[in-house]
Amino acid sequence: MTSTAPPWHPAEASTLFDLVARRAAAAPDGVYLSLYGHPLTAERLHATSLRYAGALAARGLGPGDKVALVLPTCEEFFFALFGTLALGAVPVPLYPTLGPELTARIFRDAEARAVVTIDWFRALLEAEPAPAALPRPREDDVCLLQYTSGSTAAPRGVMLSHGNVMATVRMMVETVAITAADTIVSWLPLYHDMGLIGIAFGSLYTGARLVLLPPDLRDPRTWLEAITAHRAGYTVSPDFGYRNCLRNVHDTTGLDLSSLRMAMSGAEPVRLSTIRAFQARFGVGDVFAPAYGLAEATLAVAIWPQGRPVRVDASGRFVSVGRPCPGVSVAISGANGADRARSGEVGEILVRGPGVMLGYHRDPEGTRRVLRDGWLHTGDLGFLDDEGYLFVTGRLKDVIIVRGENIVPADLEEIVDALPGIRYSAAIGLDHERTGTQRLHIVAEVRGDTLAADGFSRLARDIAATIHRQRGFRPARILLVRPQSIPKTSSGKIQRSALATLVAEGRLSDRIVHATGAVGREPADA
Known part of the structure; x- marks a missing residue:
């Protein structure tokens, strides 16, 4: 299918579904992602998402309604997600195997009016025509209700606006320099903010080809083989994913990771020992990019620059996650909680920027505790060195x-x-x-x-x-x-x-x- 749409830039899109529509018009046959070897084009993503929107609308759903998505990594997840967004409703992505008690608690907290799950209902959802008219969400309308992972407390619903999400996606792709010519390989789950916002939305924004693998990889070699086969320039994982490769992939025959320009590492403490061992075994250079972010900031706060050797503090224990991303400010709270810490002094990490959340859903007191004086109080500990590089040392509640x-x-x-x-x-x-x-x-x-x-x-x-x-x-x-x-x-x-x-x-x-x-x-x- 040949496009007759005029040239455009993704920065012109005001919402995620606007981005889908513009990409489908500009390059309808362009492959958005490949899943289990099956390509999904921008045009099919757009058309099927509209039918999902029609099905949800026919069942009484509309702008502002919460729609829980309890789906594995599959095409239906994307159709349901963007169909919900097209309707002006708010998707709530959830881990499919959370268990009935926690899932029910999140359903109640989110006030979800509908649940989309497994592909038994796919024919039903795709049978409806697209809505006659679509709403035009404002920048400060809620786009996504993202539940925290619950490492130190019960999961809380983070309200992210369309402005939060679009600003963060733009900022991230600028920082890591992904282009339409690139390929990204990821096994991260789609309910996780890095897997969804950083990877799925980032590739949609840039036009980069996304190769998705199932999150429950039994053999980590599959991940490395996908990087090899697709000549991927980008991948991402928490530190444990790279450690899993070191523990289980000893024979590197047939693996070639020389195409990698960036292997991002985040979501948990980044270990220098993991980086050094992975570089040695799999023959990669300075591709590791430690990163720091959190759901309350939409995602990214700081990302190590591409192609530079990682920086370690004087003790050799902590790896820097880089300077703050464009438009993001980071400060460190001093010992008394009021003043700012000196260079090298550990304190609570404070964040200010366009990705900072609207607040916690149905939790005004919790929102007031973390959003104070124009700063997001992260609950994470860290320090800034003399050159403004951030080092994350732990969680305030974990010490x-x-x-x-x-x-x-x-x-x-x-x-x-x-x-x-x-x-x-x-x-x-x-x-x-x-x-x-x-x-x-x-x-x-x-x-x-x-x-x-x-x-x-x-x-x-x-x-x-x-x-x-x-x-x-x-x-x-x-x-x-x-x-x-x-x-x-x-x-x-x-x-x-x-x-x-x-x-x-x-x-x-x-x-x-x-x-x-x-x-x-x-x-x-x-």
Whole structure:
């Protein structure tokens, strides 16, 4: 199909559906994405989304209504998403396997009037004609209700306006320099803000070709093979995705990642050890781009510049996520919470910019707590160096305080995860009434539970000795547990508060394969 539409620039689009319509008019046969080897063109995306909009309208839905999308990575997700947006309604993307209790809680909180799920209803949705007229949302109308991952609290609905989303997408593609000539390979789930806003919306904005893989990849080599086959220039993953490749892909025969210009890493602490090992094994250069963002800022706050070696702080423990993106300001709260921290001083990260949310849905008090004095108070800890580069050191709520000493869990987890036999670990602090302080607990998933008892005992001693050697103190307790015992959010973040509750109440006991008592002094004189 040949287009007769005049030349246009994506910046002219005021909303996401406007972007779909303009791209379909300009390049109807252009492939928006490839899913399981099947291409989806811009024209089919536009036409089918309009039919979905018609089906929703025929069932009484209209502007402002919340529509929950409980779908895996599939074409129907995009049709339902953009069909909802075309109608002026508000999509609420949800993780398909959250479980009935949490899903029901989010349905109630979101006040969802409809749910679109699995393709049993596809024929029904596609049978309706497009609406006769479409609304024209304002920039400050709610575009998306994005629920947080719930790593430190119950998931909350983040209200993002059309202006928030469009400004963030423009800012991100400018920062990472993606063009229509590029290919992106991603396995990130579409309910995750990076997978949806950064990848799906970013490729729509630029015209870059998007190759989507299922999020539940059983073999991480599939991801690397897709990068090789499609000569992809861009990919993205939390640190654990790259670590998963290192743990499971030892034979690199047939893999060629030389096309990569940027491998973004975000959503959890970025480990220098992961970057260095991945570079060495898979023969990539300075392609890693650590990034920092959060749902309350729509997504991106800072992204490391393309093609530059990563920067590490003087201690060698923290990797910079770059300077703030264009239009974004970052400040660090000082020790008393009012003043600004000095260069290199750790404090709460504050953010200001066009992506900062409208607020939390049905939670005005929570909104007031985090949106104060024109700044978003992120709850994350970090510092800025002399050149304005941001370093993220942890979560305010996650910091373990043992006799006045602050311990960053991610720092210890990197040490423990590097030990042979450990699959995944979490550091938590439990209040101790007798001492009046917290006690440091290490919970570590082992690779298998078939070791002899003395093997587990040696592994626990190795954990204690390694932490003592590198940080000068030992944990109060070490719990070795079976795989999949540490609770995580839908985006893979450790749910520390949930884990602490499980340990404190003894509800992890059936998962424990070995436990120590107090294996040494706590960090009183570390």
